[in-house]
Amino acid sequence: MNAASPQLSIRDLDVVYESRGSAHHALKGVSLEVRAGEMLALVGESGSGKSTLGRAILGLLPESARIQRGSIMVGDTEIVGLPERALRRIRGARVALIPQDPAHSLDPVRTIGAQLVEAVHLHEPRGNTATTRRMLVGLLERVGIKEPERRLHQYPHELSGGMRQRVLIAAAIAQRPALIVADEPTSALDVSVQVQIMALLAELRHEMGTAMLFITHDLGLASEQADRVAVLQHGTLCETGETKALFANPRTPYTRRLLADLPLFHEARAPRRTEGPREDAIVVSHLTYAYKGAGGRPGHKAVRDISFNVVAGQTHGIVGESGSGKTTLLRCLLGLITPDSGSVHILGENPARVEGAAQRALRRAVQFVYQNPHVSFDPRCRAADILAEPLINAGLHDRGARTERIRTMLERVQLPPAVLERRAANMSGGQSQRLAIARALLCDPKILILDEVVSALDVSVQAEILTLLETLQHQLNLTYVFVSHDLAVVRRIADTVSIIRAGEQVEHGPTETVFSTPHDDYTKRLLAAIPGRDLMRPAVLA
Amino acid sequence: MTRYILSRALQALLVLWGAFTLSFVLLQVMPGDAVLIKFQDPELGLSPQQISDIRASYGADESAFVQYAHVLGRTLAGQLGYSIETGVPVSRMLHAAYPTTLRLAVVSFGGAIMLAAGFATAALLAPLRPLRAALRLVPGLASGIPVFWLEIVAIQLVSFHWKLVPVVGVSGWTAVLLPGLALAIPISAPLTQVFLSAAERVMAQPFIDVLRARGASPLRILYAHVLPNALPPTLTISGLVFGEILAGAVVTETVFGLDGLGQLAQQAVANQDVAVLQAIILISVAGFVVINFTVDALHPLIDPRIRRTQAGGAA
Ligand SMILES: Nc1ncnc2c1ncn2[C@@H]1O[C@H](COP(=O)(O)OP(=O)(O)OP(=O)(O)O)[C@@H](O)[C@H]1O
Ligand SMILES: [Mg+2]
Numbered sequence: 001m002n003a004a005s006p007q008l009s010i011r012d013l014d015v016v017y018e019s020r021g022s023a024h025h026a027l028k029g030v031s032l033e034v035r036a037g038e039m040l041a042l043v044g045e046s047g048s049g050k051s052t053l054g055r056a057i058l059g060l061l062p063e064s065a066r067i068q069r070g071s072i073m074v075g076d077t078e079i080v081g082l083p084e085r086a087l088r089r090i091r092g093a094r095v096a097l098i099p100q101d102p103a104h105s106l107d108p109v110r111t112i113g114a115q116l117v118e119a120v121h122l123h124e125p126r127g128n129t130a131t132t133r134r135m136l137v138g139l140l141e142r143v144g145i146k147e148p149e150r151r152l153h154q155y156p157h158e159l160s161g162g163m164r165q166r167v168l169i170a171a172a173i174a175q176r177p178a179l180i181v182a183d184e185p186t187s188a189l190d191v192s193v194q195v196q197i198m199a200l201l202a203e204l205r206h207e208m209g210t211a212m213l214f215i216t217h218d219l220g221l222a223s224e225q226a227d228r229v230a231v232l233q234h235g236t237l238c239e240t241g242e243t244k245a246l247f248a249n250p251r252t253p254y255t256r257r258l259l260a261d262l263p264l265f266h267e268a269r270a271p272r273r274t275e276g277p278r279e280d281a282i283v284v285s286h287l288t289y290a291y292k293g294a295g296g297r298p299g300h301k302a303v304r305d306i307s308f309n310v311v312a313g314q315t316h317g318i319v320g321e322s323g324s325g326k327t328t329l330l331r332c333l334l335g336l337i338t339p340d341s342g343s344v345h346i347l348g349e350n351p352a353r354v355e356g357a358a359q360r361a362l363r364r365a366v367q368f369v370y371q372n373p374h375v376s377f378d379p380r381c382r383a384a385d386i387l388a389e390p391l392i393n394a395g396l397h398d399r400g401a402r403t404e405r406i407r408t409m410l411e412r413v414q415l416p417p418a419v420l421e422r423r424a425a426n427m428s429g430g431q432s433q434r435l436a437i438a439r440a441l442l443c444d445p446k447i448l449i450l451d452e453v454v455s456a457l458d459v460s461v462q463a464e465i466l467t468l469l470e471t472l473q474h475q476l477n478l479t480y481v482f483v484s485h486d487l488a489v490v491r492r493i494a495d496t497v498s499i500i501r502a503g504e505q506v507e508h509g510p511t512e513t514v515f516s517t518p519h520d521d522y523t524k525r526l527l528a529a530i531p532g533r534d535l536m537r538p539a540v541l542a
Numbered sequence: 543m544t545r546y547i548l549s550r551a552l553q554a555l556l557v558l559w560g561a562f563t564l565s566f567v568l569l570q571v572m573p574g575d576a577v578l579i580k581f582q583d584p585e586l587g588l589s590p591q592q593i594s595d596i597r598a599s600y601g602a603d604e605s606a607f608v609q610y611a612h613v614l615g616r617t618l619a620g621q622l623g624y625s626i627e628t629g630v631p632v633s634r635m636l637h638a639a640y641p642t643t644l645r646l647a648v649v650s651f652g653g654a655i656m657l658a659a660g661f662a663t664a665a666l667l668a669p670l671r672p673l674r675a676a677l678r679l680v681p682g683l684a685s686g687i688p689v690f691w692l693e694i695v696a697i698q699l700v701s702f703h704w705k706l707v708p709v710v711g712v713s714g715w716t717a718v719l720l721p722g723l724a725l726a727i728p729i730s731a732p733l734t735q736v737f738l739s740a741a742e743r744v745m746a747q748p749f750i751d752v753l754r755a756r757g758a759s760p761l762r763i764l765y766a767h768v769l770p771n772a773l774p775p776t777l778t779i780s781g782l783v784f785g786e787i788l789a790g791a792v793v794t795e796t797v798f799g800l801d802g803l804g805q806l807a808q809q810a811v812a813n814q815d816v817a818v819l820q821a822i823i824l825i826s827v828a829g830f831v832v833i834n835f836t837v838d839a840l841h842p843l844i845d846p847r848i849r850r851t852q853a854g855g856a857a
Contacts, residue, residue: 092756104748155846
């Protein structure tokens with residue numbers, strides 16, 4: 001096939017979700033093309049319709065969705081209106097999907113081998129299992145899996161996230177499809193794994209000449225990987241262009257705002273001087289904790305010899321990949337577990353030792369805000385009840401006084417009073433994160449522990465929340481411990497930073513120093529892995 | 543692993559002992575006295591002296607505690623005693639009755655599984671959403687139908703009206719075919735409900751979409767992927783359904799005139815035949831324990847994630 005011929009061409013696509021009389025236009029007049037060997041990144045905020053487009057290409061829209069108008073050509077086949085049987089012959093063979101969440105994208109009760117053989121035999125019904133398995137060994141090797149024969153006999157839970165995504169990639173390329181739709185293929189992976197997977201996808205694309213539609217909300221990643229970028233806003237394609245040109249010279253205000261909200265565009269936080277005497281709110285020295293192994297044997301050391309201190313009114317960032325020991329460290333700070341050696345002092349107290357009134361005071365002074373507020377709130381509760389609970393627990397029984405406090409707190413976090421009547425389940429990610437912060441602030445804390453609080457949010461919402469946190473810190477002289485895997489975010493908000501790897505603190509110091517002159521190899525690798533680091537520059541956008 | 547099996551076996555013994563004790567206590571407080579009821583009949587012409595001798599020979603005048611110790615000792619030795627009504631050894635009565643009930647259980651359970659599978663397939667794969675929602679309601683309604691009513695209708699229609707399956711003068715598997723299938727309907731209802739809700743949870747998982755994106759057909763996804771994933775909760779409920787089969791057997795055997803354990807139990811209650819009742823309770827509980835043990839032992843075979851933790855736990 002001609003290298004310049006489009007493998008995917010979409011014309012004037014309108015998709016509507018219909019539910020009980022109301023209709024929601026998810027895509028409005030979208031047109032785009034992806035050529036052989038090319039990667040088009042489809043970017044946009046959550047809910048802009050990216051996944052809807054990906055599903056439409058695979059003919060996998062939910063029953064409630066209707067294609068009102070338009071055409072989707074894969075090669076020379078029209079997908080719109082194609083009967084289910086014919087679609088099945090195309091899915092997996094000519095268009096393949098690489099899914100978002102490798103942890104839940106493989107059948108947990110069947111072996112890797114069984115699932116890969118099935119993927120092949122769906123399109124080669126007379127295939128011989130032994131031959132196919134031999135072919136699969138080669139394929140797994142190609143996608144970078146060591147000991148492929150052993151892996152074929154294993155179950156998904158026995159593989160790491162990165163390995164599972166490689167298996168899913170192997171399944172996707174098994175039939176040498178002309179087009180691959182990758183919907184956020186690395187958003188569930190650690191940064192360093194993300195780099196490897198993206199590199200593999202680039203290699204495979206060049207090797208096989210596959211066209212790729214890369215769906216992502218990460219503009220940094222798109223800027224690095226894609227040949228062209230298409231920006232989707234509320235179901236409309238607002239801008240399409242060559243990656244370099246588009247990032248250098250965004251034409252629409254929406255794209256400009258998306259770029260401006262990237263944490264990369266903000267300067268690293270300059271060391272701030274605090275007025276008055278420097279007072280340490282948190283002092284951690286030589287902290288070590290090991291979980292008990294089976295049968296009471298001393299287990300794996302989750303954190304080893306960690307030391308840092310946080311000046312009152314400042315922010316300490318903690319960066320580490322999944323499994324690096326961040327959660328263990330936080331649990332020590334909260335006094336939920338007692339360190340094996342070393343010590344933790346918070347506002348001068350040892351959280352694992354204090355008792356009685358002092359303990360209650362410390363518990364109120366240190367509040368925790370969790371990554372995903374949807375998990376920590378009962379989704380059926382109204383916001384008003386969620387906010388009243390900590391006040392009732394603190395003994396504030398006067399209804400009027402409670403309402404007054406809640407009202408001021410909503411103003412602080414810039415939420416309209418109308419949200420009080422909403423249920424947690426019906427709030428956007430940004431709103432529920434604001435609510436979680438409001439709730440933490442109701443007890444007049446001195447310290448907030450923020451665990452991946454902006455990780456699940458769109459860049460623009462992320463930027464708003466980070467600004468809010470900065471304002472609150474300034475107004476209330478709060479001390480933050482800010483845990484994140486996202487270096488760009490930490491660089492923007494933290495005064496000092498610790499980089500943790502496999503329980504060890506490999507680097508520690510003022511944020512600016514760590515980012516400009518890293519000493520440790522791991523830190524250097526992490527910094528090199530920040531997607532779109534080329535865009536890192538002071539914010540000078542008109 | 544051995545530790546796990548041992549602790550489960552110990553648990554089973556405790557359950558059996560508890561059931562034995564409970565049934566003994568309950569049967570003791572039943573009003574009346576089987577020996578008196580039977581031998582007081584004036585037609586037998588027994589003198590009060592003879593009656594009290596007979597009572598002594600059954601141990602009916604001992605204190606409850608001595609009786610308990612006596613019956614427990616005897617049962618542990620494998621002796622189930624004699625029927626007060628007929629004087630026949632209880633073990634012989636059980637031996638004659640169990641094959642019918644076992645066949646009934648096999649037919650009704652097998653039928654229930656096939657019914658549940660067929661129905662669940664229809665309810666999950668039916669083309670339109672309202673149709674699926676309507677089918678989804680059927681098991682709940684079916685579980686409300688009284689067994690005896692269903693069975694009488696079955697006899698009337700299938701046997702007498704359509705003359706498809708005879709119910710009079712038949713034996714062996716033929717005799718339990720119609721009653722078994724009738725009993726299968728209420729038994730299949732909870733199986734279907736549990737399977738359907740488990741299957742819907744599985745079908746909401748991302749890997750199902752990934753399979754569809756590879757070109758797998760809905761039927762293939764259902765049988766090769768949804769079924770094994772939704773099996774564990776269904777298996778658990780099918781262990782519990784055994785109790786319903788036993789309860790259903792009492793009604794069914796009475797309606798169809800089958801000589802099985804259910805019929806025997808019903809007669810023993812009517813005659814206050816304590817030894818027979820206690821034996822039936824014991825084997826029912828034993829059956830229940832064995833079936834639930836088997837069900838638990840099957841889980842790791844289906845779910846590799848449990849397999850690993852158990853192997854790890856035994857190490
Ligand atoms: N099954 C559905 N029924 C009704 N509305 C839906 C359905 N799926 C998506 N929508 C709506 O369609 C719009 C587009 O959703 P879509 O999932 O395509 O967004 P997205 O860009 O992929 O977002 P994200 O970045 O969060 O994955 C949203 O407003 C969403 O609420
Ligand atoms: Mg999406």
